[in-house]
Structures are given as C-alpha cells and as structure tokens.
Amino acid sequence: MFGNRITLFKLFGFEVKIDISWLILAVLITFTLARGFFPHYYKGLPLLTYWWMGLSGALGFFASIIFHEFWHSFVARRYGVPMKGITLFIFGGVAEMGDEPPNAKTEFLMAIAGPISSIFLGFGFFGINLLIPRSDPLLPMKGVIGYLAYINLILAAFNLLPAFPLDGGRILRSAIWKWTDNIRWATRVASWTGSFFGIALMILGILSIFQGNFIGGIWFFVIGMFVKNAAQISYQQVLLRNVLAGKRVGNFTKLDPVFVPPSISIEQFVEEYFYKYHFKMFPVVENTNIVGCINIAQVKNIPRNEWNLHTVRELAKKCLPENTISPEADTLKALSLMKQNGNTKLMVVEDRKLIGIVTLKDILQYFSARMDMEEYSGK
Known part of the structure; x- marks a missing residue:
C-alpha cells in the first residue's frame, strides 16, 4: 500500500x-x-x-x-x-x-x-x-x-x-x-x-x-x-x-538452489552467475554450509580490472536474518518477511545448511490453484 x-x-x-x-x-x-x-x-x-x-x-x-x-x-x-x-x-x-x-x-x-x-x-x-x-x-x-x-x-x-x-x-x-x-x-x-x-x-x-x-x-x-x-x-x-494457515515453508521450497562457491573470482561470479540468472543476491555455499551472501552492489565497489584478483569469499557478507527462513516456519511468516524487505525470494536454511529457495511466485501459484479448485467444487 x-x-x-x-x-x-x-x-x-x-x-x-x-x-x-x-x-x-x-x-x-x-x-x-x-x-x-x-x-x-x-x-x-x-x-x-x-x-x-x-x-x-x-x-x-x-x-x-x-x-x-x-x-x-x-x-x-x-x-x-x-x-x-x-x-x-x-x-x-x-x-x-x-x-x-x-x-x-x-x-x-x-x-x-x-x-x-x-x-x-x-x-x-x-x-x-x-x-x-x-x-x-x-x-x-x-x-x-x-x-x-x-x-x-x-x-x-x-x-x-x-x-x-x-x-x-x-x-x-x-x-x-x-x-x-x-x-x-x-x-x-x-x-x-x-x-x-x-x-x-x-x-x-x-x-x-x-x-x-x-x-x-x-x-x-x-x-x-x-x-x-x-x-x-x-x-x-x-x-x-x-x-x-499451518502450511510449512518446506512445502513450497525449491531444492537444488543456485549458489556460488566462495573460491571463484569476482569475474567468474559476474559472468557465470549474475549475467546468467540476474538474481539480486546469491548465497555463498561451501561443503553444503552457507558461509555468506553476495550481491552486485558489493562487486561495483571493485574496479573492473581487478575482478580477477579477488574471490567471492573476500566480498561475501553474513546473510541478513530477514533473507533466510527455516523450512519448519509458517508460510505466512515467509510472506511477511518478503513484504517487509521487498524480496520475492527467501533462502531456506536449517542448521547453517542451504536447503533451497522459497519464492513468492510459487506460493501465489499454489493459492491461485486452491482458489480455482474451490470455485470448481462449489465451496
């Protein structure tokens, strides 16, 4: 509003x-x-x-x-x-x-x-x-x-x-x-x-x-x-x-999410991830553990000719709590977080391990399907 x-x-x-x-x-x-x-x-x-x-x-x-x-x-x-x-x-x-x-x-x-x-x-x-x-x-x-x-x-x-x-x-x-x-x-x-x-x-x-x-x-x-x-x-x-009501975030989680290894160069990150997926933010994962997050704004602080001299690990920062959620959390909480932060995606994390991604699009598609089914069944 x-x-x-x-x-x-x-x-x-x-x-x-x-x-x-x-x-x-x-x-x-x-x-x-x-x-x-x-x-x-x-x-x-x-x-x-x-x-x-x-x-x-x-x-x-x-x-x-x-x-x-x-x-x-x-x-x-x-x-x-x-x-x-x-x-x-x-x-x-x-x-x-x-x-x-x-x-x-x-x-x-x-x-x-x-x-x-x-x-x-x-x-x-x-x-x-x-x-x-x-x-x-x-x-x-x-x-x-x-x-x-x-x-x-x-x-x-x-x-x-x-x-x-x-x-x-x-x-x-x-x-x-x-x-x-x-x-x-x-x-x-x-x-x-x-x-x-x-x-x-x-x-x-x-x-x-x-x-x-x-x-x-x-x-x-x-x-x-x-x-x-x-x-x-x-x-x-x-x-x-x-x-x-009562639906877990895990029910809407997409497994095998896109993540960035911490060892690759900034140049690789831009060419192979940012230009390909166009996400605002990427999780940085090592041995299934999430070690931080990186976005393009952080990259802009590095001169273009130095991108191959720095790794993702150097730029990655701790992921903010409002960008992550537990798979056991209520889906309404996920929607509330998305609304507060203006995000359409949240990382689903459990014990520091990246489980997947939950998106606003998937939640709303489920809601739309339920409404269509209820209308069809006359509820």
Whole structure:
C-alpha cells in the first residue's frame, strides 16, 4: 500500500510514520482552509491570519487522525493483536495490523474505538468553542477549534459507513462473524458492501464533476476507487491467510538452489552467475554450509580490472536474518518477511545448511490453484 515512509515519533510504543503521499493531502487541506473555508465563515481577517489558521487546522486534523488510529492500536495491543504502527497517507491514516483479530469481539472493540475517540474529540472541541467569545483577538482560535469539532464528527461519521475496510465495515464484519462463526464469509459480505460504497462514491464523483464541482468530484472518485480496491484486497488477504494457515515453508521450497562457491573470482561470479540468472543476491555455499551472501552492489565497489584478483569469499557478507527462513516456519511468516524487505525470494536454511529457495511466485501459484479448485467444487 505504501511507498517511502518517514518515521515521525513513537507514541506509547507505536511508531507514527508518514507516507510521502501525505504531503499532497497536507498541502491541499491547508490551501482549502486558508483560501476557502476560513475566509467564508470568518470574514475580514488578514490574509496571513487565514494561512496560519489553515496550517493550524491541517495540523490539528492530522493530530486528530493520529489520535483516532492510536485508539485502534491501543485496543488491539490490549487484546494481543500485533500492530506495526500508524501511518499517515493521502487518504488519512491507518493502524497497520500484523495479524487478523482472533475473534469477533476483538474485531468489534478495535473497530469501534476509533470513531468513539473522534466523537469524543469532536464534542470536546465543540465545548471549548462555545467558551471562546467571538471577539477579534480570539476569533482565529475560535475558528480553528470550531473546524476541529466539525471535522472530527465528520471523520467519525465517515468511518462508521459499513464499507469494509472502514471502521463501520469492520463492525459489520464482526457482527456477521459472531453470527456465522466464519471470518471468511463475514469478510466476503463486508467486502461486497465496501465495493458497493466505493463504486457509489466513484459515481457521485463523476456526477459532481459534470455539475461543475471538479475538485470535489475528483476527490470523491479517488476515495471511492481506494475504498473499492481496499475492500477487494482485504478479502484476498483473508483468503490467503485461510489457505496458507499451518502450511510449512518446506512445502513450497525449491531444492537444488543456485549458489556460488566462495573460491571463484569476482569475474567468474559476474559472468557465470549474475549475467546468467540476474538474481539480486546469491548465497555463498561451501561443503553444503552457507558461509555468506553476495550481491552486485558489493562487486561495483571493485574496479573492473581487478575482478580477477579477488574471490567471492573476500566480498561475501553474513546473510541478513530477514533473507533466510527455516523450512519448519509458517508460510505466512515467509510472506511477511518478503513484504517487509521487498524480496520475492527467501533462502531456506536449517542448521547453517542451504536447503533451497522459497519464492513468492510459487506460493501465489499454489493459492491461485486452491482458489480455482474451490470455485470448481462449489465451496
């Protein structure tokens, strides 16, 4: 889902990050508030004041999103669901789960925590706004706090839509899960509603564009497309977990993997291995034991005319733990490692011996075959 991310800080053990796409949203919200919202409702203020109000409103909005996602994460941790952190991105924020909730009750409590926190903030800001007089020195502050009251209640209402993976969709999934005791079926129904709402938002966006509201229409369309795609992806992830649950990495391991002897020259390595196989990284093996790893970036540090003077052993470095996995490990762990590191292959190692290679392609081909068979058999 995310590209380059920057870690901002830690909040009670949860890493808060921003995706680069968030900067687009930050600029758009600041501009909209400074040039549209605040001048419309609070007339006669200096232009610079409107920009300060816009910036303050945008920062307050993103702090509200972090607060919303923090309560999702806090409840998840309370019930033993691993959380990877909170990420701000172009469509708001997300609390990234390391695993699915263990039961319907946990799903419900995690999902409802976010909207409740936003409602709490909304009414809190509303109460503060009532206490601030509408006088010149305090008018900008009153305007920003009034906006934060409004936007938090909107945030809660939007998230309560029964459109998976929004909070309302997760609440719907928890209810169906509790009723049927089947997370797969519950996710399927919730994903249907998510896709429906996503398509509805896209249609609303197109209609808005034709009615002259170009910017609003584009946002409705893009958000609808995001909700629709996220709903479908979430369902696929649940299917993947169900199909691969309990499956060992050893079941998907390709034996007799390509490896590099430590005694050959760098020139031989480039000519006979890198140019032939085009892998990002190669295991270095001696007497069936893995002694390290080598990649082309290490070779680039050696002048071309010296390649025949150096051996692979000299350049090989210890293989990173995230590039190796045990044949007894759960396949879902292998997928998690691949996702974290951007790799599509992992070395399968046991007692320092290279057993083989597990690839994302092989795992997904198995998943696809299982889905085709279940569809054929009518499951």
